[in-house]
Amino acid sequence: MSVPPGLPQNLSAFDEGGSGEWLPEAPLKLYTNAFVLHGDKILLGLKKRGLGVNKYNGFGGKVESRESTLEAALRELKEESGITAPLELAGTLLFVVPGEKWAHIDIFRAENYSGTVTESEEMCPEWFNQASIPYEKMWETDRTWLPLLLSKRPFAVRADFGRNSAENYTLRRWWVGVHSPTV
Ligand SMILES: COc1nc(N)nc2c1ncn2[C@H]1C[C@H](O)[C@@H](COP(=O)(O)OP(=O)(O)OP(=O)(O)O)O1
Numbered sequence: 001m002s003v004p005p006g007l008p009q010n011l012s013a014f015d016e017g018g019s020g021e022w023l024p025e026a027p028l029k030l031y032t033n034a035f036v037l038h039g040d041k042i043l044l045g046l047k048k049r050g051l052g053v054n055k056y057n058g059f060g061g062k063v064e065s066r067e068s069t070l071e072a073a074l075r076e077l078k079e080e081s082g083i084t085a086p087l088e089l090a091g092t093l094l095f096v097v098p099g100e101k102w103a104h105i106d107i108f109r110a111e112n113y114s115g116t117v118t119e120s121e122e123m124c125p126e127w128f129n130q131a132s133i134p135y136e137k138m139w140e141t142d143r144t145w146l147p148l149l150l151s152k153r154p155f156a157v158r159a160d161f162g163r164n165s166a167e168n169y170t171l172r173r174w175w176v177g178v179h180s181p182t183v
Pocket residue numbers: 031032033034049050051052057058059060061062076093095103105122139140141142159
């Protein structure tokens with residue numbers, strides 16, 4: 001199966017599923033998402049409002065004008081969880097919904113942090129063991145790529161959803177790619 005539109009074409013399929021045509025191209029909007037690891041733990045936040053409400057996720061949001069995605073990721077992490085961390089790009093996710101702009105999400109990881117983890121208006125942070133991540137309470141595609149983030153393997157994902165109502169999304173088709181190991 002070839003790499004779906006919107007992803008770098010030099011990737012190998014790692015996982016894929018669903019069916020149907022990929023949704024048509026649309027303009028991009030940029031987001032960030034950051035996962036902080038500490039020993040065998042991972043910091044997730046229960047989203048209290050907006051896109052992904054009531055799901056656990058990393059910390060992030062929209063990239064503002066004149067910000068790099070790293071600057072936005074650091075700002076969102078601080079605003080939503082109270083901490084700062086040496087974030088590194090781990091992968092990308094293209095979140096596609098009919099009739100909406102494509103959301104390109106730069107996903108970051110860090111293995112330490114400073115500051116005090118604090119609840120915010122948007123997120124209720126909670127540490128989980130990496131062996132018991134609550135995938136059943138997360139975006140459905142997270143289980144396909146979060147193990148790659150944990151193992152520091154760069155990835156790119158496309159996930160096409162249908163939207164039934166404001167917060168009710170149905171996964172239609174997804175594709176997870178990794179860079180082939182160099183020989
Ligand atoms: C499958 O799709 C997604 N999976 C995951 N794991 N995360 C996703 C997906 N689609 C979007 N996200 C992330 C990207 C952002 O981190 C948040 C959404 O950000 P939000 O809309 O809350 O942006 P803010 O700027 O924080 O919002 P406010 O304007 O309310 O401050 O979800």
